[in-house]
Amino acid sequence: MSEMQQAHGLAADAISTNGIPGEELRVYIERIERLEEEKATLGQDIRDLYLEAKGNGFDPKVMKEIIKLRKKDPDEVDEEDAILHLYKQALGMLNPPSIQ
Template sequence: MTTDVGGIAADRLKSFVERIERLEEEKRGLSEDIKEVYAESKGTGFDNKIIRQIIRLRKMDKADRQEQRAILELYAEALGMED
């Protein structure tokens, strides 16, 4: 039986809140796992700043990566930073 409080189905609301809480806990666990992988990669000599950049780039489609690189090169050239 659903309990209505002020027009709100309390059982349904409680179900949503509990699901969100479980997912948040899973997210915290995954964040800890990711931190451990970064620590491991750093321990073997890899640069985590570069790994994070690579991960960001891999999430982009090819056209967006190409556009970003072109704009970066253009800005660097405008600032006299190109070799």
């Protein structure tokens, strides 16, 4: 068996005249296209949900921030917040203590 046939794991008649196993390639392409379509649908669903939430008085931008925070380890978040706070102090970026 030739190297190319071994590489692609296909019978000889699945190989196009140019040496590319077109059927195998087509199957990969179509499976990926199908998955990307589903992914795009979910993206649209998510966008719709944010719009609906916005219509009900919620702030999508802040919702996204919440979701981002919930994905992270709380300890990591606290740690990073602490460093950020130190840097703000060192740079005089903090609001007056009365509103902390």
